[in-house]
Amino acid sequence: xxxxSRQYEAFLDTFHMxxxxxxxxxxxxxxxxxxxxxxxxxxxxxxxxxxxLDDAMxxxxxxxxxxxxxxxxxxxxxxxxxxxxxxxxxxxxDEFDRQFYYDxxxxxxxxxxxRAVFKVWSPTATEVKVKLKAPQEEDAxxxxxxxxINGVWELTIRENIEGWHxxxxxxxxxxxxxxxxxxxxxxxxxxxxxxxVDPEKITPRCSSLQPLPSPVDSVIYELNVRDFSSAKESGxxxxxxxxxxxxxxxxxxxxxxxxxxYLKELGVTHVELLPVNDFDGVSDxxxxxxxxxxxxxxxxxxxxxxxxxxxxxxxxxxxxxxxAIHSLHEENIxxxxxxxxxxxxxxxxxxxxxxxxxxxxxxxxNGLPSNGTGVGNDFASERLMARKFIKDSIRxxxxxxxxxxxxxxxxxxxxxxxxxxxxxxxxxxxPGAILIGEGWDLNTPIAPDRKANLRNANSLKGIGQFNxxxxxxxxxxxxxxxxxxxxxxxxxxxxxxxxxxxGSIGVTDGDKGIFNEPAQSVNYVESHxxxxxxxxxxxxxEEEDELLMxxxxxxxxxxxxxQGIPFLHAGQEFFRTKQGVENSYxxxxxxxxxxxxxxxxHEEDIEYIRGLIAIRKSHGxxxxxxxxxxxxxxxxxxxxxxxxxxxYRDVHPYGPWNELLxxxxxxESSNVRFPLPKxxxxxxxxxxxxxxxxxxxxxxxxxIGLEGICSYVIVR
Numbered sequence: 001x002x003x004x005s006r007q008y009e010a011f012l013d014t015f016h017m018x019x020x021x022x023x024x025x026x027x028x029x030x031x032x033x034x035x036x037x038x039x040x041x042x043x044x045x046x047x048x049x050x051x052x053l054d055d056a057m058x059x060x061x062x063x064x065x066x067x068x069x070x071x072x073x074x075x076x077x078x079x080x081x082x083x084x085x086x087x088x089x090x091x092x093x094d095e096f097d098r099q100f101y102y103d104x105x106x107x108x109x110x111x112x113x114x115r116a117v118f119k120v121w122s123p124t125a126t127e128v129k130v131k132l133k134a135p136q137e138e139d140a141x142x143x144x145x146x147x148x149i150n151g152v153w154e155l156t157i158r159e160n161i162e163g164w165h166x167x168x169x170x171x172x173x174x175x176x177x178x179x180x181x182x183x184x185x186x187x188x189x190x191x192x193x194x195x196x197v198d199p200e201k202i203t204p205r206c207s208s209l210q211p212l213p214s215p216v217d218s219v220i221y222e223l224n225v226r227d228f229s230s231a232k233e234s235g236x237x238x239x240x241x242x243x244x245x246x247x248x249x250x251x252x253x254x255x256x257x258x259x260x261x262y263l264k265e266l267g268v269t270h271v272e273l274l275p276v277n278d279f280d281g282v283s284d285x286x287x288x289x290x291x292x293x294x295x296x297x298x299x300x301x302x303x304x305x306x307x308x309x310x311x312x313x314x315x316x317x318x319x320x321x322x323x324a325i326h327s328l329h330e331e332n333i334x335x336x337x338x339x340x341x342x343x344x345x346x347x348x349x350x351x352x353x354x355x356x357x358x359x360x361x362x363x364x365x366n367g368l369p370s371n372g373t374g375v376g377n378d379f380a381s382e383r384l385m386a387r388k389f390i391k392d393s394i395r396x397x398x399x400x401x402x403x404x405x406x407x408x409x410x411x412x413x414x415x416x417x418x419x420x421x422x423x424x425x426x427x428x429x430x431p432g433a434i435l436i437g438e439g440w441d442l443n444t445p446i447a448p449d450r451k452a453n454l455r456n457a458n459s460l461k462g463i464g465q466f467n468x469x470x471x472x473x474x475x476x477x478x479x480x481x482x483x484x485x486x487x488x489x490x491x492x493x494x495x496x497x498x499x500x501x502x503g504s505i506g507v508t509d510g511d512k513g514i515f516n517e518p519a520q521s522v523n524y525v526e527s528h529x530x531x532x533x534x535x536x537x538x539x540x541x542e543e544e545d546e547l548l549m550x551x552x553x554x555x556x557x558x559x560x561x562x563q564g565i566p567f568l569h570a571g572q573e574f575f576r577t578k579q580g581v582e583n584s585y586x587x588x589x590x591x592x593x594x595x596x597x598x599x600x601x602h603e604e605d606i607e608y609i610r611g612l613i614a615i616r617k618s619h620g621x622x623x624x625x626x627x628x629x630x631x632x633x634x635x636x637x638x639x640x641x642x643x644x645x646x647x648y649r650d651v652h653p654y655g656p657w658n659e660l661l662x663x664x665x666x667x668e669s670s671n672v673r674f675p676l677p678k679x680x681x682x683x684x685x686x687x688x689x690x691x692x693x694x695x696x697x698x699x700x701x702x703x704i705g706l707e708g709i710c711s712y713v714i715v716r
Contacts, residue, residue: 004084004173004174004175006083006084007023007026007081007083008020008021008022008023008026008077008081008083009021009083009086010034010075010083010084010085010086011085011086011087011088011089012067012085012086012087012088012090013060013088013089013090014089014090014093014095015063015066015067015090015093015095015096016062016063016064016066017048017060017061017062017063018034018036018045018060018061018062018063018075018085019058019059019060019088020034020058020059020060020061020075020077021053021056021057021058021059022056022057022059022077023055023056024055024056024057026081027079029052029056029057030057031059031077031078031079032047032078033047033077033078034047034059034061034075034076034077034078035075035076036063036073036074036075036085037073037074037075037076037082038067038073042076043064045061045062045063045075046061046062046064047059047060047061048060048061048062067085069087069090069100069123069124069151070123070124070125070126070147070151071126072084072085072126072174073085084173084174086173087124087172087173087357088358089358089367091124091356091357091358091359092358092359092363092380092383096123096359097383097384097385098384099150100121100123100150100151100385101150101384101385101388102121102149102150102151102152102385102388103388104119104152105392106119107119107120107121107152107183107392108120108181108182108183108184108185108301109166109181109183109184109185109194109196111162111198114158115156115157115158115159116156116157116159116161116196117154117155117156117157118130118145118154118155118156118157118166118181119148119152119153119154120145120152120153120154120168120181120183120355121150121151121152121153121355121356121385122151122153122168122170122172122355122356123150123151123356124151124172124356124357125153125170125171125172125355126171126172127144127169127170127171128144128145128147128153128168128169128170128171129142129143129144129145129168129169130142130143130145130155130166130167130168130169131166131167131168131169131178132157132161132164132165132166133164133165133166133193134163134164134165135163135164135165135188140165142169143155143157161196162196162197162198163195163196163197163314163315164195164196165188165192165193165194165195165196166181166193166194166195166196167179167180167181167193167194168180168181168355170354170355172356172357173357177354178354179351179354179355180192180193180194180298180299180351181194181351182299182300182351182352182355182389183301183389183392184299184301184302185197185199185301185302185318185396185400186199186302186303186314186315186317186318187278187298187299187302187305187314188312188314189284189305189311189312190283190284190285190305190311191278191280191284191298191299191302191305194299194302195314195315197314197315197318199318199400200400202315202318202319202322203319203322204319204322204323204326205322205402206322206325206326206329206400206401206402206403207329207402208334208398208402208403208404208430208433209329209332209334209404211334211404211405211430211431211432211433211434212269212334212432213432213625214432214519214623214625215432215434215436215464215519215565216518216519216563216564216565216623216624216625217269217617217623218269218270218334218434218565218566219267219268219269219270219560219566219568219613219616219617220268220269220270220271220272220336220434220436220522220565220566220567220568221263221266221268221270221271221272221568221570222271222272222274222338222527222528222567222568222569222570223271223272223273223274223570224273224274224293224294224528224570224592225240225241225242225244225245225273225274225276225304225307225324226240226291226306226307226589226592226593227570227589227592227593227594228244228245228259228570228594229241229244229247229259229594230589230592230593230594231593231594231595231596231597233252233253233258233596233597234250234252234258234259234594234596235250235251235252235253235258235259235596236250236258236259238309240306240307240589241307241308241309241320242276242303242307242308242320242321242323242324243309243320243323243324244259244324245259245260245323245324245325245327245328246260246323246324246326246327247259247260248260248261248327249261252596252597252599252600253597253600254600256599256600256603258596258599260327260328260331260333262599263328263331263333264331264332264333265610266573266606266609266610266613267610267613267614267617268333268568268613269333269334270333270334270335270336270404270405270434271328271333271334271335271336272336272337272338272407272567273335273336273337273338274293274294274338274528275293275294275295275297275304275337275338275339275340275409276294276303276304276307276321276337277294277297277298277299277300277301277302277303277304277339277340278297278298278299278300278302278303278304278305279292279294279295279296279297279298279304279345280292280296280298280345280346281294281296281586282306283306284305284306284308284311284312288306289588289589290586291586291587291588291589291591291592292585292586293528293584293585293586294338294340295340295409295585296345297340297343297344297345298344298345299351300339300340300341300389300393301393301396301397302317303317303318303320303321304317305317307320307321308320321401322401325401325402325403326402329402334404334405334434335403335404335405336403336404336405336406336407336434336436337397337403337405337406337407338406338407338409339393339394339397339406339407339408339409340409340410341379341381341390341393341408341409341414342373342378342379342381342408342409342410342411342413342414343373343375343376343377343378343379343410343413344377344379345375346376347361347369347376347377352386356385359380359383359385359386360379360380360383360385360386360389361377361378361379361380362377362378362379362380362444362445362446363445364445365445370443370444370445371443372412372413372442372443372444372445373410373413373442373444378413378444378445379413379414381413381414381415381418382415382417382418382446382450387415387417387418387421390414390418390422391418391421391422391425394406394422394425394426395425395429398426398429398430398433399429404430404433404434405433405434405435405436406422406426406433406434406435406436407436407437408435408436408437408438408452409437409438410438410440410442411437411438411439411440411452411453411465412437412438412439412440412441412442412444412451412452412453412454413442413444413451413452414437414451414452415446415450415451415452416449416450416451416452416456416459416460417450418452419435419437419452419460419463420459420460420461420463422435423435423460423461423462423463427462434464434565435462435463435464436463436464436465436466436522436565437452437463437464437465437466438465438466439452439453439454439456439457439460439465439466440453440454440468441453441454441455453465454468454514457514457515457516457520458515458516460520462519463520464519464520464521464522464564464565465515465520465521465522466522466524466527466567467500467504467514467521467522467523467524467564469496469499469500469504469514470500470504470521470523470524470525470559470562470564471524471525472485473485473486473493473496473497473499473500474486474487474497474500474525474555474558474559475487475488475525475526475533475536475555476488476490476536476540478529478530478531479530481531481536481539481540481582482539482540483540484540484541485555486558486642486644486664486666487525487551487552487554487555487558487666487709488537488540488541488551488555488666489541489551489642489666489667489668489709490666491641491642492641494638494641494642494643494644495511495638497558497638497644497664498511498636498637498638498644498646499511499513499514500521500523500562501558501561501562501563501636501644501646501662501664502562502563502630502634502636502646503515503517503518503521503562503563503564503624503627503630504518504521504564505517505518505521505563505627505630505631507630507631507634507636508636513627516627517625517626517627518563518564518623518624518625518626518627518630519564519565519625520564521563521564521565522564522565522567523558523559523562523564523565523566523567524559524566524567524568524569525555525556525558525559525572526568526569526572526576527567527569528569528584529583530582530583531578531580531582532569532571532572532576532577532578533552533555533572534548534552534575534576534577535577535578535579535580535581535582537551537552538577538580539580547668547709548575549575549605550688550708550709550710551666551709552572552575553605553608553609553688553689553711554664554665554666554688554709554710554711556568556572556573556609556612557612557664557686557688557711558664558711560609560612560613560616561612561615561616561622561662561711561713563622563623563624563630563634566616570594571594571595571598571599573602573605573606573609574598574599574601574602574605574606575598575602575605576594576595576598577595577598578591578592579591604689607690608686608688608689608690608691609691610691611685611686611690611691611692611693612686612691612713614691614693615685615686615691615693615713618655618656618693619651619654619655619656619657619660619715620651620654620655621633621648621651621654621655621660622660624654633648633649633650633651634646634647634648635647635648635649639674640672641667642665642666642667643663643664643665643666643667643672643674643706644663644664645661645662645663645664645674646660646661646662647659647660647661647662647677648660648661648662657715657716658716659677659679659715659716660713660714660715661676661677661682661712661713661714661715662711662712662713662714663704663706663711663712663714664711665706665707665708665709665710665711665712666709667708667709668708668709669708670705670706670707670708671705672705672706673703673704673705673706674703674704674705674706675702675703676699676701676702676703676704676714678702679716680716681698681699681700681716682698682699682714682715682716683695683696683697683698683699683714683715683716684696684697684698684699684712684713684714685713685714685715686711686712686713687707687710687712688707688709688710688711688712691713699714
């Protein structure tokens with residue numbers, strides 16, 4: 001990048017204020033007069049403030065009228081030394097947002113009959129060019145763009161450029177930068193160029209499935225594309241690739257189901273894919289053995305190349321990802337995309353920063369980039385064009401790829417207004433599509449009541465949030481490896497267990513809930529982040545594997561039988577391990593991949609989880625949509641330590657049984673008798689080892705003996 005030599009610097013910080021920094025090495029930092037040079041005329045500036053800094057003198061001067069951005073201006077001081085007026089903090093003012101907001105739906109590259117139209121938003125640029133080359137050519141041409149309305153630059157080309165590569169060149173503050181279009185629909189090998197492709201022409205055509213009547217009817221299964229098929233024993237040919245999801249009737253070495261057939265058998269309704277948009281951390285070179293989950297976003301609308309059979313084919317990436325989604329839809333499995341709009345991989349080299357420096361990212365009160373994400377930048381979703389980009393991207397994935405919902409990584413970085421507008425946008429296209437997110441309270445500089453986090457859950461209608469109270473109550477703290485939750489044998493948690501089993505809405509007097517409605521609660525004990533449940537137990541419990549498996553099945557049964565949205569991490573049902581690695585985001589694929597041999601060893605345990613999913617689906621009382629119905633029909637009780645029950649009464653209108661009794665026992669003793677409510681005889685559907693929606697056995701007598709570390713589903 002070209003370095004501009006300036007004896008002193010001037011910045012437009014608002015439309016009516018300029019800040020000047022004069023180093024002490026320059027006339028002792030002293031000046032008493034500044035003028036703006038515009039069209040050959042010198043316009044006096046009113047000196048407002050002089051502040052001594054450690055190595056320079058800071059001046060603020062006022063402007064009598066607004067300047068037209070996109071032009072070059074010069075400041076002259078009393079020593080007749082000139083410097084260019086740089087665009088400063090003005091880009092973070094409300095006036096800038098209002099003046100330059102563009103509401104068109106055509107940013108990026110669009111194809112219109114016999115022409116291609118490039119549009120890019122860069123209001124502070126004085127020049128913008130398109131750099132364009134044919135894919136097999138070495139030389140590129142640079143074509144000047146014209147400034148249009150609201151800071152948009154555009155160029156129309158009347159020839160067929162499909163398959164060509166392009167970048168943008170911007171001149172801002174006298175410095176030229178090259179960038180890939182943030183709206184690029186596909187990128188070249190190793191993400192060096194945007195690619196001119198028309199996804200609408202690329203088959204298969206994908207349409208979203210009809211959403212389920214309510215998010216609580218879902219069973220979400222979190223998967224990484226590469227993990228799914230990489231193991232030698234996966235039975236899939238396209239290992240680590242999108243196309244593995246198109247392989248039907250695959251099996252393990254012993255002939256048990258694997259791949260998409262396994263997902264269908266298990267009964268999950270949604271697969272949540274870890275990021276499939278273009279990311280850093282792994283190159284597109286097939287010889288690159290590095291691994292990465294995908295939370296280093298580069299280009300948000302372009303499919304990741306390392307999951308493609310031919311990363312050099314920009315249209316092929318789109319075709320393969322579409323094929324994967326289409327194949328899942330054929331099996332009636334919906335697809336949720338994990339999206340990472342809260343940050344970029346590296347702010348300084350991102351396309352956003354090169355288009356409008358300082359605009360797309362938050363800064364603290366000292367003007368320094370904020371870091372609530374922990375990766376060096378926070379995306380400023382509250383700014384109108386940043387919010388627009390997220391909404392445009394969401395619409396694109398829905399319309400072009402036919403996805404069925406979204407999971408928002410570190411949603412607490414985003415603002416409430418943006419998330420609610422996303423909900424509205426999604427409902428215009430696919431009413432009822434699932435939106436869930438990580439509502440952690442993160443240290444980012446927007447007002448507390450504007451953060452899209454758990455504290456503001458009731459301001460986020462129709463958006464579910466990962467329930468860390470559920471996770472920590474059942475499993476134990478994620479951040480304290482040795483903390484034990486209810487399923488791991490910790491007593492005195494029964495009141496919290498009652499809360500989370502019933503949707504965390506609060507069903508008893510004085511019980512302050514977390515959410516207003518059960519669909520806001522995503523219930524889970526394990527995800528890609530942190531230790532798997534199995535690895536946590538191996539580290540903090542000195543118990544035989546048989547007991548640990550009972551604990552894991554107890555915890556998973558609580559996920560599947562609680563009010564709210566159940567969420568499973570792939571392989572959780574067969575005790576997935578990452579060999580004790582807590583944060584495996586860049587660990588070798590051997591650590592992260594699904595172990596299909598482990599799947600073989602635990603077929604009976606998988607059959608149990610399969611049965612629980614079927615039981616959940618069989619009766620509406622397991623998944624009430626309104627809090628009032630939970631409060632009306634659910635009666636929670638903890639008769640003793642490490643024992644919690646939920647009794648649903650008068651629920652025949654919602655399914656085949658009138659009463660459901662759920663028993664969760666985390667104590668090790670098998671000498672516990674539990675009195676059954678009087679009345680008609682009961683049928684056991686699940687006993688902690690087996691689960692069958694048609695029943696396991698009829699129960700005689702007025703009590704049941706409880707095994708240690710076990711859950712039960714009993715109906716009548």
